[in-house]
Every structure is written in structure tokens, then in C-alpha cells.
Amino acid sequence: MIAELGHYAxxxxxxxxxxQAIAPIVGARAGDAALMRLANSTALMQxxxxxxSFAALTICYVNSDFSVANVFENSHSRMPLIxxxxxxxxxxxGSMLLWVLILALFGALVAAFGSNLPATLKAxxxxxxSWIASAFYLFILLTSNPFLRLDQAPSEGRDxxxxxxxxxxxxxxxxLYVGYVGFSLAFSFAIAALIEGxxxxxxxxxxRPWTLAAWMFLTIGIAMGSYWAYYxxxxxGFWFWDPVENASFMPWLAGTALLHSAVxxxxxxxxKIWTILLAILxxxxxxxxxxxxxxxxxxxxxxFATDPTRGVFILAILILFIGGGLTLFAWRAPMLKQxxxxxxxxREGALVFNNLFLTTACLTVFVGTLYPLALEALTGDxxxxxxPFFNLTFGPLFVALLFVVxxxxxxxxxxxxxxxxxxxxxAAFAIGIVAVAATxxxxxxxxxxxxxxxxxxxxxxxxxxxxxxxxxxxxRLPLATVRMRAAGLxxxxxxxxxxxxxxxxxxxGIICAATWGSERIIALKPTQTVSISGYELSFDxxxxxxxxxxxxxxxxxxxxxxxxxxxxxxxSKRTFSSxxxxxxxxxxxxxxxxxxxxxxxxxxxxxxxxIRLYYKPMVMLIWLGAVVMMLGGALSLSDRRLRVGAPKPAxxxxxxxxx
Amino acid sequence: xxxxxxxxLLFVLGTTAPSLAVxxxxxxxxxxxxxxxxxxxxxxxxxxxQNQSIDDSExxxxxxxxxxxxxxxxxxxxxxxxxxxxxxxxxxxxLLRPRLEWQTILLWGLPPAALMAGIIGLLVTARRRSRxxxxxxxxSRDEQQRLxxxxxxx
Numbered sequence: 155m156i157a158e159l160g161h162y163a164x165x166x167x168x169x170x171x172x173x174q175a176i177a178p179i180v181g182a183r184a185g186d187a188a189l190m191r192l193a194n195s196t197a198l199m200q201x202x203x204x205x206x207s208f209a210a211l212t213i214c215y216v217n218s219d220f221s222v223a224n225v226f227e228n229s230h231s232r233m234p235l236i237x238x239x240x241x242x243x244x245x246x247x248g249s250m251l252l253w254v255l256i257l258a259l260f261g262a263l264v265a266a267f268g269s270n271l272p273a274t275l276k277a278x279x280x281x282x283x284s285w286i287a288s289a290f291y292l293f294i295l296l297t298s299n300p301f302l303r304l305d306q307a308p309s310e311g312r313d314x315x316x317x318x319x320x321x322x323x324x325x326x327x328x329x330l331y332v333g334y335v336g337f338s339l340a341f342s343f344a345i346a347a348l349i350e351g352x353x354x355x356x357x358x359x360x361x362r363p364w365t366l367a368a369w370m371f372l373t374i375g376i377a378m379g380s381y382w383a384y385y386x387x388x389x390x391g392f393w394f395w396d397p398v399e400n401a402s403f404m405p406w407l408a409g410t411a412l413l414h415s416a417v418x419x420x421x422x423x424x425x426k427i428w429t430i431l432l433a434i435l436x437x438x439x440x441x442x443x444x445x446x447x448x449x450x451x452x453x454x455x456x457x458f459a460t461d462p463t464r465g466v467f468i469l470a471i472l473i474l475f476i477g478g479g480l481t482l483f484a485w486r487a488p489m490l491k492q493x494x495x496x497x498x499x500x501r502e503g504a505l506v507f508n509n510l511f512l513t514t515a516c517l518t519v520f521v522g523t524l525y526p527l528a529l530e531a532l533t534g535d536x537x538x539x540x541x542p543f544f545n546l547t548f549g550p551l552f553v554a555l556l557f558v559v560x561x562x563x564x565x566x567x568x569x570x571x572x573x574x575x576x577x578x579x580x581a582a583f584a585i586g587i588v589a590v591a592a593t594x595x596x597x598x599x600x601x602x603x604x605x606x607x608x609x610x611x612x613x614x615x616x617x618x619x620x621x622x623x624x625x626x627x628x629x630r631l632p633l634a635t636v637r638m639r640a641a642g643l644x645x646x647x648x649x650x651x652x653x654x655x656x657x658x659x660x661x662x663g664i665i666c667a668a669t670w671g672s673e674r675i676i677a678l679k680p681t682q683t684v685s686i687s688g689y690e691l692s693f694d695x696x697x698x699x700x701x702x703x704x705x706x707x708x709x710x711x712x713x714x715x716x717x718x719x720x721x722x723x724x725x726s727k728r729t730f731s732s733x734x735x736x737x738x739x740x741x742x743x744x745x746x747x748x749x750x751x752x753x754x755x756x757x758x759x760x761x762x763x764x765i766r767l768y769y770k771p772m773v774m775l776i777w778l779g780a781v782v783m784m785l786g787g788a789l790s791l792s793d794r795r796l797r798v799g800a801p802k803p804a805x806x807x808x809x810x811x812x813x
Numbered sequence: 814x815x816x817x818x819x820x821x822l823l824f825v826l827g828t829t830a831p832s833l834a835v836x837x838x839x840x841x842x843x844x845x846x847x848x849x850x851x852x853x854x855x856x857x858x859x860x861x862x863q864n865q866s867i868d869d870s871e872x873x874x875x876x877x878x879x880x881x882x883x884x885x886x887x888x889x890x891x892x893x894x895x896x897x898x899x900x901x902x903x904x905x906x907x908l909l910r911p912r913l914e915w916q917t918i919l920l921w922g923l924p925p926a927a928l929m930a931g932i933i934g935l936l937v938t939a940r941r942r943s944r945x946x947x948x949x950x951x952x953s954r955d956e957q958q959r960l961x962x963x964x965x966x967x
Contacts, residue, residue, distance in 0.1 A: 389834055389869055396864050498939045510931045518924040525920045535916060538858045540866065540909030547924055677837045755836065764837050 157222050160210025161301035164251075167203040167258070168291040170196045174261075174284035178277035179349075190273050193280035194265040200287065201262035208242075208255045211300055215242050221307035224248065224300040230313040230732055232703040240324040241314045246448060246464075247300035249327060253444070254290045256328075256335040260364075261287065264339065271360060278346030279339070286338055289471050297464045313703070313732035322382030329375030330402055334440040336368020337409055341437035344430045345479060348486040358420035358429065363791055365416065365433075369409045370787040376402050377780030385740050390751045390768045392667070392776055395544040400523040401443035407516035408436040411509045418505050422567060424494030425502070427487045428509070434483055438476040439516070445472055451527060497569040504562035504570075511555040518547045556610055556661065559654050560617025563647075578624065579617055586613030597670060604669040611665065614658035618651045649790025653783050660779025663747070666772035677762040687769040689750060690714045691723065696763070704728040706739070709754055709763060713743060720745075725752045725765075747774045834869050839876065841883055850883050853895055857882070858909050866909055878907075 174196040181189025211224070215238050220226040228245045229238055243252040261283040268276050294300075343361045347353040379402065384392045393399065412432040418425045445451070445468045496502040522539045529535055560582055564575045590609035597605065623629065625647070626639045672687050683692040694710040708726040712719055723741035730737070740753035748771040755764030835854075841847040851868060857878060859870035867875040867882075878899070885895045899907050911917045952960065 387869075391869065394864070394869075495942055497943075498935075506935060510928070510935065514924055514928045514931065517927050521920055521923050525917075529916060533916065536904065536906040537911045537917065538864070538906055538909050539911060539920065540858060540864055542856050542910035543920075546910065547921075551924075551928075675835055675837050675840065758838075766834075 156210050156213050157219070157301045157303065160207040160214075161299065163203045163207040163210065164291060164295060164301075167200050167207065167254075168288060168295065170200045170203065171284045171288035171291055174200065175281055175288055178281045182274040182277040187273060190277040193277055193284075197258075197261040197265035197280050197283070200284070201258040204251075204255050204258040208251055211248060211251060212239060212242050215239060218311065219307075220309070220311050221303050222300075223302045223304050226304060226308055226311050228314050229311040230703055231310060233314065233319070234702055236321070236324060237314060237319045240318075243327050244314050244318045244323070245300075247294070247298045249331075250290065250294050250298050250448070251300055252328060253331055253335060254287060254294065256331050257283070257287050257290065257338060260335060260339050268360075274350065275343075275346055275357075278349050279342045282342035282345045283338065286342075286475065289474065293464075293467050293471065297467050310732075313730060316704070316728065316730040316733060316735050316737045317386065320382065320386060322378060322386070326375060326378045326382055329371050329378060331375075333368050333370075333372025333375050333409075334402070334405060334443060336364060336371060337405060337433075337437040337440050339364040339368070340409075340412060340433040341475075341479065344433035345482060347430060347490075348482050351486055351489045353426050353430065353490050355420050355423050358416045361433065362413070362416045362420060365409060365412055365436075366787050366791050369406070369413055370784045370791070372402065372406050372409060373780055373787070374784045376406060377777045381777050384773075385742060385751075386737075389753070389766065390671075390740075390770060392664075392773070395522075395541045397523050398447055400519050401446045404516050404519050404523075405436055405439040405443060407512050407519065408432060408439050411512040411516070412436050414505045414508045414512075418494075418502050422494035422496065422502055424492065424496060425506070426490050426492060430487060430490070431483060432509070432513075434476075434479040438472075438479065439520075441472055441475060445469065446523070496567070499565070499572050500570045501562065501565045501567045504558060504565050507558055508555065508562065511551055511558075515548055515551045515555070518551065519544065522547070553607075553610065556614050556657070559614050559657070560620065563618075563621045563650050563654075578620060582613050582617035582620055585616040586610065589613075601669045604665050607665040608662065611658045611662040614661070615655050618654035618658065621647065622651050645793040646790045649786045649788075649793065651786070652789055653786025656779045656782030656784075656786055658779070659775050659782055660777075663772050663775025663777075663779060667770045667776065671768055671770045671773075674767040675764070676767070677758050677764045679760075679762045684765070684767060686750070686767055687771075688715065689720075689745075689769065691750075691752070691767065693763070699726075701728065703732065704730045707754075709765075711741075711752065713750065723750065723752050725754045727754055744774060747772045747778070749773050834871055834875070835879065836876070839879055839883065841887065846883075846886050849892065850879070850886055853882050853886075853892060854879055856896070856909055857899060858907050860903060860907065 174193050177196075178190050178193035181187070181192065213219075214222045214225050215229055216235065218225065218229060218231040218238070220229075224245065224247050225241075228241045228248070233241070241248070243249045261280060264271075264276070264279060264283065268279075271279070340361055343357065343364075347357055376399075379399070380392050383394065383399075384390060412429065415425050415429045415432055419429045445465075448464065448468060451465060494502070522543055526537050526539055529537060560579055561572070561575055564578055565572070586609040589612035590605045593605035593608045622640075622643070625643055626636045628636050631639075674684055674686050676684055678684060678693045680693050680695045683690055685691070691711045691713050694712055697708050697710065699706050699708055706726045706728045708724050711723045711725075713721050713723055721743055723743055725741040726739045728737045728739060729735075738753050740751055742752075743750040748769065751768040751770060753766050755766065757763050835851070841850060854868035855866045857867045859865045859867045859872055859875040859878070861872050861874050862870045865875075867878045881899070882895055885898055890898065896908065905911060905914075911920060913921050
């Protein structure tokens with residue numbers, strides 16, 4: 155019964171969605187306030203119904219109701235409760251339901267907290283939001299219904315893919331989806347502005363908090379996914395340039411560009427058309443990401459051709475929204491007035507540079523990800539584009555971008571003094587050069603380029619903080635004054651500095667782990683030892699332990715640093731009988747910011763066990779940097795002028811902050 | 814979700830017990846040769862996997878290719894010869910970094926072309942704007958007078 159109710163609630167949400175897709179526009183055209191207000195109620199009700207539908211599916215999973223085909227295929231009665239719940243989105247149908255749940259949530263948030271939006275703008279935004287929602291409700295109901303029943307209920311389910319039974323995966327997709335779908339609001343605002351043919355600095359102030367929130371979730375979602383892959387896949391890689399990863403990385407790059415161009419629009423009323431285009435592109439890339447991951451087109455163009463219903467449906471959604479959005483843009487954008495002239499060397503100029511490099515980087519990832527598909531579809535030739543290609547093309551772009559990062563916040567609006575800024579950055583240059591020299595002195599010629607990367611990272615870190623140091627008067631003024639000045643600085647200034655600092659922290663982690671990591675691949679018998687980077691591991695023995703729905707084979711290693719025992723590592727292999735699959739559970743030991751990483755291979759005939767052991771220096775900085783970036787976003791979001799629903803005086807303080 | 818498809822593929826192929834990518838018994842005695850083998854391996858695609866290099870892949874075919882690379886290296890091939898040999902056997906598909914050929918011109922060319930186009934476009938816009946600012950016709954004498962009367966009115 156509960157599955158049918160969930161199904162029914164989704165149909166009702168579709169009906170509400172269709173009403174909301176049309177009524178507010180009619181209202182806005184006719185100046186009918188009641189029709190426009192209708193969208194508020196429908197948006198809230200839509201969210202209620204989708205939430206009910208999602209809850210219904212979750213209940214089916216928790217109760218292990220195997221008469222529901224989706225539950226049968228992805229769950230097992232002996233699975234721990236947490237994985238029963240995460241199985242809801244561990245499959246295609248359920249993950250799409252999660253997608254529309256978040257979409258409806260954002261629509262409801264605009265309805266509930268957008269009271270300071272102009273009535274017509276709000277009506278258009280909610281209508282566009284509902285076009286997207288309706289398209290996806292239809293997609294779920296027609297091609298991916300999670301509520302379908304089986305004729306005869308099997309007694310046991312097929313189990314969730316063991317690789318997905320992991321706490322990291324429990325939270326990774328929802329975070330990622332909040333990011334993806336959050337950009338839908340930027341899209342809806344952009345389309346609404348194009349329909350209205352009017353856009354001003356206030357528009358940017360409404361769009362920025364939503365974009366910023368989406369960006370924060372996407373940042374942490376990507377970082378979580380990367381960490382999950384790192385410890386799950388058993389060979390210590392943290393980024394693979396896999397199409398599925400690229401699918402989430404492209405919206406991040408475009409969204410980062412959007413955040414920066416929206417600043418220019420808000421403060422200087424310039425780059426309007428470009429910002430609108432970026433808003434459309436960012437959500438388009440989110441849609442493409444969904445399409446790439448969900449249609450099966452990545453595995454093979456032929457798989458897509460043999461079972462095309464879903465893929466063709468999503469392709470139609472893509473063409474409708476991306477094509478429609480860009481067509482509307484081409485038609486209406488010329489009507490938008492450009493404002494705010496600025497010299498090439500200025501804060502605006504630096505942000506344009508940021509946008510140029512971020513969008514080019516995004517294009518590089520886009521071309522690299524889709525080129526093999528396009529080439530195969532057009533000529534039948536098969537090529538591969540993998541990590542070596544992306545490292546070679548993406549790397550230089552990002553290095554150039556990072557070099558300019560500290561300049562941006564120090565340059566003045568309209569016309570900046572680049573020599574003056576360079577002088578103010580002297581300390582950062584010096585720190586960078588010292589870092590290069592120190593790294594060269596410490597490493598033993600393993601890499602020529604990496605020390606410069608380390609120098610760049612330190613330069614960006616120092617450069618990000620210089621603005622704060624100067625404005626608070628640190629090292630110059632008495633501490634009490636510094637504290638008062640620090641509290642008085644706009645939170646967005648703190649946010650910028652912290653986020654830029656975080657980028658450099660991640661970069662430092664990537665360079666160190668990739669360059670100076672060490673690796674041992676060896677077959678060991680019990681009581682034998684292996685050493686790596688000054689640590690010695692002795693193999694104590696093997697034990698078997700039953701888990702809730704698997705059997706695990708655990709190897710125990712004692713770790714010593716010098717003579718001192720610093721811990722025990724227990725890598726294991728889990729065998730899931732339900733799917734007759736084995737997963738590798740690597741053992742990790744965090745030492746400072748570095749990690750020892752140990753994973754198991756197969757036992758040899760002579761009783762020895764193959765192991766793979768890594769020492770990855772500074773590897774934790776990669777994800778720590780992402781957390782710092784997110785913190786920067788949160789600080790910026792808490793800035794008074796961006797607070798959602800902030801009262802009118804916010805506009806005045808924003809003008810003061812703009813200097 | 815990350816390796817979902819890859820995992821599904823493994824499942825379909827019936828590889829039930831994933832083991833390590835590079836096995837101890839595959840490795841060459843000569844550390845310099847082994848280092849070359851590893852760096853070559855990370856440039857080569859495991860043909861049955863989804864976007865994994867043979868250095869990372871657990872599939873049996875990847876192991877065969879790793880052994881093949883090491884066999885060629887011990888026979889004295891240089892890196893280019895090894896790659897050429899694999900391309901002749903398996904086609905361009907085996908290379909994770911495609912070579913610059915007519916069919917990959919857009920792949921390699923599009924990003925730098927876009928960057929150049931962006932820079933040129935920005936320079937042109939900046940120049941046009943600054944010229945516009947300079948060309949702005951100065952006030953006529955009549956307008957000057959009206960302005961000064963407005964300014965000095967009170």
C-alpha cells in the first residue's frame with residue numbers, strides 16, 4: 155500500500171508542477187497577484203508530496219518489502235539499517251527521486267524565503283523551477299518508476315552492490331545532488347531575467363547566496379567522493395579523471411566562475427550578459443552530468459543505442475532546457491544593458507581573467523570527456539582520453555589561474571595599480587621562493603617541477619592572507635585594535651581569503667602525495683616485516699570474522715616507527731555471498747597530514763599474502779583544503795548583505811563594503 | 814557512485830575476487846626498467862575496463878598487458894617502441910593520451926584555441942571601450958555655458 159501511496163504522491167506532485175509551470179507566468183503577464191501567489195503554495199505542496207513519495211520508498215527499503223522491484227534488486231534483509239536507507243539512492247530510480255526531492259526543496263525555499271523578491275521575478279523563477287521539476291517527474295514516472303511491484307514477492311533481495319555499502323557513499327550522493335540541483339536556481343533566475351528583459355545588481359545579490367550554497371555542497375560532495383574512491387578502490391588514487399568524476403567537476407568549475415562573475419555584477423553592475431550565460435551553462439553542465447551518469451552512454455555508445463528509452467528521454471530534457479535556455483539567451487540578451495566600464499587592470503579585470511581560465515579549464519574537461527563519445531558516434535573510431543591527457547592540458551591552465559589568485563582581492567575596482575599590488579605581495583613572493591628552495595634542498599631530485607608547485611601553493615596561501623593582514627593591521631597595531639578591526643571586516647572578505655587559502659592547501663596536498671609518495675608491492679608471510687619511509691610493518695597473521703551480511707578475512711600488521719609501536723593496521727577483504735563479490739577494505743593510518751595505506755591482494759600458493767603498501771605524505775591536505783574552501787563559502791554566505799531575506803538596510807552596507 | 818559502472822562491469826564479467834593491480838610476481842628485477850614499466854603502464858588503457866589504466870586495473874587482461882610491456886622492455890625496446898607495438902596490436906584505443914592526428918585535432922586544439930579567442934576577444938573589447946571613452950565628444954561651448962550656470966547657480 156505504501157508504495158502505491160508514494161507513486162500517487164509523485165503523480166500529484168506532477169499535477170501541481172504543471173500548474174506551477176503555467177499559472178504564475180499568466181499571472182505575471184496579466185498583473186494578477188493572486189495567480190502569481192499561487193506558485194508559493196504549489197511549490198510548498200510539491201515539496202510536501204515529493205517528500206512523502208521519498209519517505210514512502212524509504213519505508214519500503216527499511217521494511218525490506220521485496221514485492222517492490224526496486225527494493226528487491228538493491229536491498230537485503232540482513233543489511234545494516236544505515237545501508238538499507240542509503241540503498242534508496244544507490245540505484246538509478248531512487249537517485250532520480252532524490253534529485254527531484256532536492257529540486258522541490260529549493261523551489262519551496264524560494265517560495266518560503268523569497269518574500270523580498272519582486273513579485274514578477276519570483277513568479278517567473280518558480281515557474282521555470284517547475285518546468286524542470288515537471289520534466290523530471292515525467293521522466294521518473296514514465297521510464298524509471300521505483301514503485302513498481304513484482305507479481306510474486308521474493309523472500310530475499312539481491313543486495314546492494316557491496317562497493318556501495320560504505321559510510322562514505324551514504325552521504326556523498328546527497329551532497330553532490332544538493333550542489334547540482336542548487337544550480338537550478340541560478341538557471342531559473344537567469345531565465346526569469348531574460349523573460350523579463352531586465353536585470354540589475356539586486357538580481358546578483360539574490361542569486362549569489364543560492365549559488366554559493368550549491369557550490370559549497372558540490373565542493374564537499376566532490377571531496378567526499380574523492381576520499382571514498384581513495385580508500386575504497388585499494389590503490390590510493392584520489393582523482394582519476396573518470397567521466398563520472400568529470401561530470402561533477404564541470405559544474406563545479408563553471409559554478410566557481412559564476413560566483414566570481416556575479417561579484418562583478420553585484421558590485422559594479424558589469425558582466426551582466428556573461429553572468430546570465432554562465433548561470434545557464436552551469437546548470438546545463440549539471441544536467442549533462444546527470445545524463446552522462448544515468449543514461450549508460452559512458453559505458454558504450456552501443457549500450458545507449460540498444461536500450462534508449464531513458465537515454466533518449468534525458469537527451470530530450472537536455473535539448474529542451476539547454477537548447478531552449480541558450481536560444482532565449484541569444485534572443486533576449488542583447489536587450490540587457492551593459493553597465494560599469496573598467497580598465498583591464500582592475501578587480502573586474504582580474505575576475506574576468508579568473509572566468510576566462512575557469513571556463514577554458516571547464517571546456518578542456520568537457521572536450522576530453524565527450525570527445526571519445528562524439529568521435530565514435532561520428533566515425534566509429536575508438537580513442538581513449540584519460541588522466542595523462544587531462545594532467546597535461548588542465549594543469550597549466552590551473553597554474554596560471556593560481557598565480558593570479560592573490561592579485562584579485564588586492565586590486566582596486568575600476569582601475570588598479572598592478573605594480574603597487576605586486577609590491578604588497580612581496581612577502582608572499584618571498585615565502586614562495588623560500589618554499590621552492592627549501593623543497594629542493596629536502597627532496598633528492600625526484601622531481602624538478604614539484605618544488606615550484608610547492609612554492610606556488612605557499613605563495614597563494616600567503617597572498618590570500620595579506621589582504622587580511624593589511625586590513626586588520628596585524629604586526630603593526632596593538633592586538634586589541636587588530637581584534638576590533640578583524641571583527642569589523644566584512645565576512646565576505648574573510649570568506650574570499652579563507653577559500654583561496656583552501657585552494658592552495660588542496661594543491662599542496664595533491665603535489666606532495668603525487669610526487670613524494672612511496673610504494674611497496676610485496677608478498678609477505680606471517681612474522682615477516684616490510685618497511686617504508688621510516689615505518690616498519692610486521693605481519694602478525696590472518697583471522698576470519700563474520701560481518702552482518704559478509705565474511706571478512708582480516709590481516710593484522712603492527713606498525714613501528716624506530717623501536718616504538720605506533721599502532722596496528724588491519725586491512726581486510728569482505729566476501730558478500732549474496733552477490734558473490736569481494737571488496738577490499740584498505741587500512742589507513744593517519745600520521746600528521748600523511749597516511750600509511752595498506753591493502754591486500756591474493757594469497758600465493760606458498761602461504762604468502764600479496765600486499766600493497768603506500769606512504770602518502772600530506773595526502774590529507776587534499777580534502778582538508780576542500781573543507782577550508784567550504785568554510786570560506788560559509789563565511790561569505792554569512793555576510794550580512796547576502797543573508798537570504800535580509801532586510802533593506804543590507805543594500806546600504808553593501809555599498810559601503812564596495813568602497 | 815564513482816566506480817558503479819566499473820563495478821557493474823566487473824560483476825558482469827564474472828571477476829568475483831578483485832586482487833591487486835600490479836602483483837609482486839610481475840615486477841622486474843631491474844628497478845630502472847620497472848620504473849619505466851610503471852610509467853608506461855599508467856599511459857595505457859585496460860581495454861575491458863572503464864577508463865582505468867592497466868597500472869590500476871585488476872582485470873586479468875590488464876595483467877596480460879602489464880606482462881607484455883615488461884617483456885618488450887626486457888627485450889630492449891625503448892618507450893616509443895613499446896607504445897607503437899601496443900597501438901599496432903590494439904589500436905589507438907589503448908592510449909590514454911591520444912596522439913595528435915587529424916581525428917584528434919579538435920581534442921587538442923579546442924582548449925588552446927578557446928583560450929586564445931577569449932584573450933583576443935577581451936583585448937578587442939577593451940580597446941574599443943577605451944577608444945569610445947576617448948572619442949566621447951567634448952561638450953560644445955553652448956553646453957559648457959549651461960553647465961557652468963547650473964553649477965554656479967547658488
